[in-house]
Amino acid sequence: MTVFPLTGVIRPYAWGSRTAIAELQGRPAPTEEPEAELWLGAHPGDPSTVPGPQGPVELTRLIADDPDGQLGAGVAKIFGPRLPYLMKVLAAGAPLSLQAHPDAEYARVAFARQEADPGAPKNYTDAHHKPEMLVALTPFEALCGFRDPGDAATVIAGFGLPRLDPVVDVLRAGDIGAAVRLLLTWPAEDRGALIDEVVTAALPGDDSHQLAARLAGFYPGDPGVLVALLLNLVRLEPGQAIWMPAGNLHAYLSGLGVELMAASDNVLRGGLTPKRVDVDELLRVLRFDVLAEPLLPSVPVAPGVDTWHVPVPDFELYRIELDGTRPPIEVPATGPRIVLCAEGTVFAGQSDDGTPIELAPGAAAYVPASAGAIKVAGTGRVFVAAVPE
Numbered sequence: 001m002t003v004f005p006l007t008g009v010i011r012p013y014a015w016g017s018r019t020a021i022a023e024l025q026g027r028p029a030p031t032e033e034p035e036a037e038l039w040l041g042a043h044p045g046d047p048s049t050v051p052g053p054q055g056p057v058e059l060t061r062l063i064a065d066d067p068d069g070q071l072g073a074g075v076a077k078i079f080g081p082r083l084p085y086l087m088k089v090l091a092a093g094a095p096l097s098l099q100a101h102p103d104a105e106y107a108r109v110a111f112a113r114q115e116a117d118p119g120a121p122k123n124y125t126d127a128h129h130k131p132e133m134l135v136a137l138t139p140f141e142a143l144c145g146f147r148d149p150g151d152a153a154t155v156i157a158g159f160g161l162p163r164l165d166p167v168v169d170v171l172r173a174g175d176i177g178a179a180v181r182l183l184l185t186w187p188a189e190d191r192g193a194l195i196d197e198v199v200t201a202a203l204p205g206d207d208s209h210q211l212a213a214r215l216a217g218f219y220p221g222d223p224g225v226l227v228a229l230l231l232n233l234v235r236l237e238p239g240q241a242i243w244m245p246a247g248n249l250h251a252y253l254s255g256l257g258v259e260l261m262a263a264s265d266n267v268l269r270g271g272l273t274p275k276r277v278d279v280d281e282l283l284r285v286l287r288f289d290v291l292a293e294p295l296l297p298s299v300p301v302a303p304g305v306d307t308w309h310v311p312v313p314d315f316e317l318y319r320i321e322l323d324g325t326r327p328p329i330e331v332p333a334t335g336p337r338i339v340l341c342a343e344g345t346v347f348a349g350q351s352d353d354g355t356p357i358e359l360a361p362g363a364a365a366y367v368p369a370s371a372g373a374i375k376v377a378g379t380g381r382v383f384v385a386a387v388p389e
Contacts, residue, residue: 003349003357003374004050006059006338006366008040008089017093020138020256024089024342025362037090040338040364040385042083043263045125050366051351059083059366063336072335072369075387078313085315087338087385088259089362090134092252095215097273098143098224098231101130101266102285103246110281111266123281125265131312132261133243133296135319135383136236137342140255143231144242145291149176152230155208159201163194167226176288179230180249183223184271184279192221207233215272224271234294239319241308243296247287258340258383262314304329318384320376322346328375333386337367337374344380 010021016036022029039046042059049056060082063070067081075084102110102124111127114120134142146152153171156164170178186194199216202209208229215225231249234242236257244250249270268282269275298306304321320329322344331337339348341359348357348365357365359382367374376382 002352002368002371004351004366004368005357006040006048006050006364007056008038008048008364009046010035011037011039011046013037015092015094015096017091017256020091020093021089021362024137024256026360034093035091036093037088038362039086039088040340041086041263043086043265045265048364048366069370070336070368071387075335075369082263083336084263084313084387085385086261086263087340087364087383088261089256089340090252090259091256092140092254095218095254095272096252097275098227098249098251098270099267100249100270100282100285101132101244101246101264101268104129106246106285107264107266121278121281123266123268123278128262128264128266129246130262130264130266131245131310131314132259133241133308133310133317134252134257134259135241135308135317136238136255136257138238138256140236140257141253142234142236142242143228143249143251143253144234144244144294145232145248145250146176146230146288147232148290149174149179149230152176152179155206155229156226158203158206158209159198161197161201164226171230176230177283177286180227180270180286181279181283183226184277184282186223191223195221195223195225198225219272222271222273224273227271232291232294236295239298241296241298242294243308243310245311247285248291249286258317258342260315260317260385262312301332302329305332313388316386316388318386320382320384322376322378322380322382324379328377330373330375331367331384331386333384333389334373335369335387335389338364338385339367339376340364340383340385342381342383344378346376346378346380346382348376348382349374
């Protein structure tokens with residue numbers, strides 16, 4: 001039963017934290033560069049590695065050489081020779097961009113259309129969807145899904161700025177899409193003045209107004225400061241989760257979390273970024289339904305084991321609590337798995353030479369389908385990414 005230690009790749013995006021991932025892994029902090037995301041998976045943009053006879057082997061190569069053994073025949077038949085999910089540890093030291101991701105059919109068609117036209121805007125990196133979920137490891141703030149448009153209208157009207165009246169009017173009429181378009185197409189030469197006025201008019205006791213002022217400090221003159229006020233502000237406690245299906249406009253603001261998503265890098269941005277915003281394409285992808293409950297509840301499946309039900313075939317996530325008194329716990333999945341330790345010291349099987357795979361916080365292991373069922377033991381908490389059976 002071969003289990004591989006897995007070495008991920010840290011991406012140093014500017015919004016990352018200089019302390020969160022390093023402290024999780026027990027490394028010196030602060031780090032020289034921001035550390036935004038630890039990628040654990042086989043995404044071609046930054047594949048993780050496992051030990052090999054001649055040195056590290058990329059997980060993409062391991063899977064390509066033996067898709068049935070690594071993924072299982074059923075997963076390989078559905079998804080081809082690719083791991084269909086990507087696991088990340090995400091550390092938001094500053095707010096990320098407002099963004100959304102296409103659904104599977106739209107991604108397939110849009111990517112093919114883009115590749116057939118050399119002059120087309122490069123909005124897509126692949127032909128796959130990117131639904132995602134996040135479980136907080138620390139207190140975590142996020143914007144997730146559209147709030148009731150009447151509530152958003154009240155917030156924006158509260159600034160007392162007559163030139164925002166057209167936005168207030170379409171929100172009161174229930175047209176969230178029209179409000180997003182009005183804000184994202186605001187004349188470029190007037191955006192700085194508008195956001196400055198919003199910050200000046202922000203009411204001290206209003207959470208949404210103070211959020212706008214905070215975001216403007218990171219992204220002055222960005223109309224995404226106002227688009228953010230159309231969304232639910234979610235404050236997660238450790239262990240709570242949010243789910244972001246295709247078309248859900250969202251942004252992470254602060255905190256450390258475990259993120260699991262379909263293995264795609266398709267991102268359409270909607271503000272709070274210096275990068276290009278393709279308003280028309282974003283509006284084609286967005287879903288303007290009100291998200292009344294952004295939190296995704298966990299569901300117990302066995303003693304010490306929880307999961308979160310998500311309506312996609314690409315991934316599922318388990319959380320396993322090991323208190324040192326229970327016998328080893330069997331992981332309730334048998335396909336390709338990634339085991340991430342979030343706390344304590346955990347054992348996750350053994351390598352092909354019989355060496356136990358010991359995981360400290362922030363360390364991970366890869367379990368191929370050919371390994372069959374595995375058990376985890378020790379004291380701590382692990383997250384296991386898998387493919388639904």
